Amino acid sequence: MxxxxxxxxxxxxxxxxxxxxxxxxxxxxxxxxxxxxxxxxxxxxxxxxxxxxxxxxxxxxxxxxxxxxxxxxxxxxxxxxxxxxxxxxxxxxxxxxxxxxxxxxxxxxxxxxxxxxxxxxxxxxxxxxxxxxxxxxxxxxxxxxxxxxxxxxxxxxxxxxxxxxxxxxxxxxxxxxxxxxxxxFPRMAPLWGVPSEDRGRSGLSSTMRVGQIAELVLDDTIALRVRFEGRPPPQGELYFRGPVLSHFDGIEWRPTRSEFPTRLALNSELVVSGEPIRYEVTMEPHRRPWLFVLEAASQAPEVPGTNVRMTSELQWLTDRPMSSLVRYTAVSHTTFRHGPLTPAVALQDHVSLPPGYNPRTMVLAQQLRREHGPGPDASPRIINAVMDRLRTGGYTYTLEPGQYGQHTADEFWFDRRQGFCEHIASSFVILMRALDIPARIVTGYQGGELNGVDGYWTVRQRDAHAWAEVWLQGQGWVRVDPTSAVSPGRIGSLQRLNAPEGALAGAIRNLNPTMVAQLRAAWEAANNRWNQWVLNYTEGRQLDLLKNLGFPSPSWTDLAYVLIGVIVFVSLLGAAWTLWERQQHDPWLRLLQRARTRLQALGLDSADHTPPRELAHRVQQRWGRSEAAQRIAQWLLQLEAQRYSRPGAPDTPTLAALQREFRQLAWPRKDPL
Incomplete structure (x- = not known):
C-alpha cells in the first residue's frame, strides 16, 4: 500500500x-x-x-x-x-x-x-x-x-x-x-443573527401546535444556568415561567389577544409571601424577548442595559430579543397568589373554545358537572377528579405519542391515552374550559440538575415543560401540573425520559456511567466559566472594572481615557524593549563596529568582514610603532581573543573590560606620525 x-x-x-x-x-x-x-x-x-x-x-x-x-x-x-x-x-x-x-x-x-x-x-x-x-x-x-x-x-x-x-x-x-x-474596547451589540427555529425538538416557542409532532427529540443543550444564594428550593418547585398561552383555535395555542378594553383586562395582582429566594441566571441566547424567572418574581430582574417589564400573566419581557448570552439577578417567592379573587369579565377569554372540536371531551365535561354539581364551589372537586383520572386511567408520558388528528383532546382522553407534556396540558385545559373553569397553559422550564463541579443548576431544553393554571374563586390563578399525575418522575428528582442513544454513546455510558457523568459535569463547568468570563463580559462589567481601578462613577469617556493610556504605555514599553534589544544584540559586533567607525574617521578604511587581527595589522602599517598605534593594535588582538579563544582560557579579557579600555584609548591624528 x-x-x-x-x-x-x-x-x-x-x-x-x-x-x-x-x-x-x-x-x-x-x-x-x-x-x-x-x-x-x-x-x-x-x-x-x-x-x-x-x-x-x-x-x-x-x-x-x-x-x-x-x-x-x-x-x-x-x-x-x-x-x-x-x-x-x-x-x-x-x-x-x-x-x-x-x-x-x-x-x-x-x-x-x-x-x-x-x-x-x-x-x-x-x-x-x-x-x-x-x-x-x-x-x-x-x-x-x-x-x-x-x-x-x-x-x-x-x-x-x-x-x-x-x-x-x-x-x-x-x-x-x-x-x-x-x-x-467598548462593548457593542452582537453582529450575528437569528438561526431558524427547530420545530421538532424540545424547547420553547411562542405558540404550541398540539399533535403535529409524532416523535419528539429531546434537546440536551443548555437553556440556562442558575446559581442560588443559600439553600435552593426543592427540585419539584423549580418552575421557570415563560410564555402564557390562552388563545386556542382548535389546533394551535397562542398568547392571548383580549378583545376587552384595557380597563377591563386582567391585572396580575401578584401577592408574595414567605422567604425570598435570591439567585443569578445565565441564560443562553434564544432570540426572544423573554426572561425566565422562578415563579413568582414580584420585582424586575436586574438585566444590565435592558428595560424589563412584567405582563399581567407574570411573564417578564425585555425591550429587545435576547440574541446573546445574558446574566441577570432575580428575587422570587415560591409561595404567591395572583389574579383576581372574584369573577371578572376578562376571564371569559379563558373559557372560550372553538366550536366543532373535541365533542367527546364536551360530553365528559357534562358528566363531571352532573357528578360534582354546578357552581364555583365544585371546581376544586372537579379538578381533583380529573387528576385522579390521569393517575389511574392508564395514561402514559412518552416521547412517541404518534401524530394526533383534529380532535386532540378526544384522542388523548379516550383513544391513545399517551403523550408528552403538551398533549397532557392542552387536553386538561380544554376539559377545564368545557367545564366553564377558566384555564390557560403556561410554558417554561421545570426542574434541572445540580452540577457538582461549579455548584450551578443546569436547566436544559429537554426540561422545557407545559403546565396549566386554573382560576378559582377566592384563590385567583392556581398552578395545576397534570403531567405530575401521569408521570411523577417528570416533576422532581426522579428519572425522566431520555432520548435514545447511539450504539457508541450507549456503550461508553454502560462502560463507566460515573466517569461519563463526571466528565460531562467538568466540561459543562468549563463552558460555564467561558460563558461567565468571556461571552458575558458586558458593558456593566467593563464599568465595574473601572470602579476597581479607582473611578468612583465610571463612564465611556473614562473607559476611552484608560484605553488610550494603556495603548500609549504599551507603545512606550515596546519602544523601550526594542531599544534594549538593539543594545543587547551581539555587543561584541557592536564594539568592533565602533572601533571600525573610529578608524574610518581617521582615514583607515575597512570592509564589514575585516577581522580584528587584520585591522591591527593595518593600524601598525599606517601609524608605525607609536605608543597609541601599539595600544590600539593590542586592544584589537584582545578583542579577537575574547571572541575566539577557548572558553576559560587564562588572560582572556571580558567584554566589559574591553569596553572600558576602548573609552580610554588615545587615538592618533588623521595624518601619519
Whole structure:
C-alpha cells in the first residue's frame, strides 16, 4: 500500500496540500449549519483540487468555475429565497472559498484564499460562541497563520514546523494586545443573527401546535444556568415561567389577544409571601424577548442595559430579543397568589373554545358537572377528579405519542391515552374550559440538575415543560401540573425520559456511567466559566472594572481615557524593549563596529568582514610603532581573543573590560606620525 510522503513532494505541492487541509477544516466546522448541497459541493471541489495537485494536472478553465458559481448561486436562491442575509451569505462565502482554490496559481491567489478563510472563520460565531467552537477556530487560525508565514518564506524548502513555531509566536505576542482590547474596547451589540427555529425538538416557542409532532427529540443543550444564594428550593418547585398561552383555535395555542378594553383586562395582582429566594441566571441566547424567572418574581430582574417589564400573566419581557448570552439577578417567592379573587369579565377569554372540536371531551365535561354539581364551589372537586383520572386511567408520558388528528383532546382522553407534556396540558385545559373553569397553559422550564463541579443548576431544553393554571374563586390563578399525575418522575428528582442513544454513546455510558457523568459535569463547568468570563463580559462589567481601578462613577469617556493610556504605555514599553534589544544584540559586533567607525574617521578604511587581527595589522602599517598605534593594535588582538579563544582560557579579557579600555584609548591624528 502506497502512503503519501509529504517530505518527498515538491514544496509547491506540499504547501498547497497543507492549505487545502486548513480550508477543509474551516469548511468542515460549518457542516450542519449550511445546506447539504453546499457541503457536498465544497467537499467535491476540495477533493478535485487535491487530485489535481497530486497528479500535477492543470487547473480547470474559467468556464468550469463560472458554471459551478452559477449552480451555487441558483441553489442558494432555491434554498434561502435570496442571495442576501445571514444564512445565504454564509452559504455563498463557503462556496466562494472552495471555488477560489481552483484558481490558486500564484502567491497572490493564495493570499486571497487566506483572507477569505479568515472571514469565513468569523461566520462560525453566527451559530455558536461555545468553548468548543472557539477551540476549533483557534486551531484553524493557527493553521492559516502557519500557511501565511510559510508563503512569506519563498527561498528554499523551510519545514512547516518552523512556520508553525513562528505563527504560534506571533499569536502569543498578539495575545496581550487582544486581552487589553477585550477588556477595554467598548462593548457593542452582537453582529450575528437569528438561526431558524427547530420545530421538532424540545424547547420553547411562542405558540404550541398540539399533535403535529409524532416523535419528539429531546434537546440536551443548555437553556440556562442558575446559581442560588443559600439553600435552593426543592427540585419539584423549580418552575421557570415563560410564555402564557390562552388563545386556542382548535389546533394551535397562542398568547392571548383580549378583545376587552384595557380597563377591563386582567391585572396580575401578584401577592408574595414567605422567604425570598435570591439567585443569578445565565441564560443562553434564544432570540426572544423573554426572561425566565422562578415563579413568582414580584420585582424586575436586574438585566444590565435592558428595560424589563412584567405582563399581567407574570411573564417578564425585555425591550429587545435576547440574541446573546445574558446574566441577570432575580428575587422570587415560591409561595404567591395572583389574579383576581372574584369573577371578572376578562376571564371569559379563558373559557372560550372553538366550536366543532373535541365533542367527546364536551360530553365528559357534562358528566363531571352532573357528578360534582354546578357552581364555583365544585371546581376544586372537579379538578381533583380529573387528576385522579390521569393517575389511574392508564395514561402514559412518552416521547412517541404518534401524530394526533383534529380532535386532540378526544384522542388523548379516550383513544391513545399517551403523550408528552403538551398533549397532557392542552387536553386538561380544554376539559377545564368545557367545564366553564377558566384555564390557560403556561410554558417554561421545570426542574434541572445540580452540577457538582461549579455548584450551578443546569436547566436544559429537554426540561422545557407545559403546565396549566386554573382560576378559582377566592384563590385567583392556581398552578395545576397534570403531567405530575401521569408521570411523577417528570416533576422532581426522579428519572425522566431520555432520548435514545447511539450504539457508541450507549456503550461508553454502560462502560463507566460515573466517569461519563463526571466528565460531562467538568466540561459543562468549563463552558460555564467561558460563558461567565468571556461571552458575558458586558458593558456593566467593563464599568465595574473601572470602579476597581479607582473611578468612583465610571463612564465611556473614562473607559476611552484608560484605553488610550494603556495603548500609549504599551507603545512606550515596546519602544523601550526594542531599544534594549538593539543594545543587547551581539555587543561584541557592536564594539568592533565602533572601533571600525573610529578608524574610518581617521582615514583607515575597512570592509564589514575585516577581522580584528587584520585591522591591527593595518593600524601598525599606517601609524608605525607609536605608543597609541601599539595600544590600539593590542586592544584589537584582545578583542579577537575574547571572541575566539577557548572558553576559560587564562588572560582572556571580558567584554566589559574591553569596553572600558576602548573609552580610554588615545587615538592618533588623521595624518601619519
Amino acid at each position: 502506497n502512503t503519501l510522503n509529504l517530505s518527498a513532494l515538491p514544496r509547491e505541492t506540499r504547501d498547497t496540500l497543507f492549505l487545502l487541509a486548513v480550508v477543509a477544516w474551516v469548511v468542515g466546522m460549518q457542516v450542519g449549519q449550511i445546506p447539504v448541497w453546499c457541503t457536498a459541493l465544497a467537499a467535491g471541489v476540495l477533493v478535485w483540487r487535491t487530485t489535481l495537485v497530486l497528479r500535477g494536472l492543470p487547473l480547470p478553465g474559467w468556464p468550469w468555475r463560472l458554471g459551478l458559481l452559477t449552480i451555487a448561486m441558483a441553489a442558494t436562491w432555491a434554498t434561502h429565497g435570496t442571495l442576501l442575509g445571514q444564512d445565504a451569505g454564509v452559504t455563498l462565502v463557503v462556496v466562494l472559498l472552495a471555488l477560489k482554490t481552483l484558481e490558486m496559481r500564484a502567491r497572490r491567489d493564495a493570499f486571497v484564499v487566506f483572507f477569505l478563510a479568515f472571514f469565513t472563520l468569523l461566520t462560525h460565531f453566527f451559530q455558536s460562541q461555545s468553548l468548543l467552537t472557539a477551540a476549533g477556530i483557534l486551531i484553524a487560525l493557527l493553521g492559516l497563520l502557519t500557511a501565511l508565514v510559510n508563503a512569506h518564506m519563498p527561498v528554499g524548502r523551510p519545514p512547516l514546523a518552523q512556520a508553525a513555531r513562528i505563527a504560534c509566536g506571533m499569536a502569543l505576542m498578539g495575545a496581550p494586545i487582544m486581552l487589553v482590547l477585550f477588556l477595554l
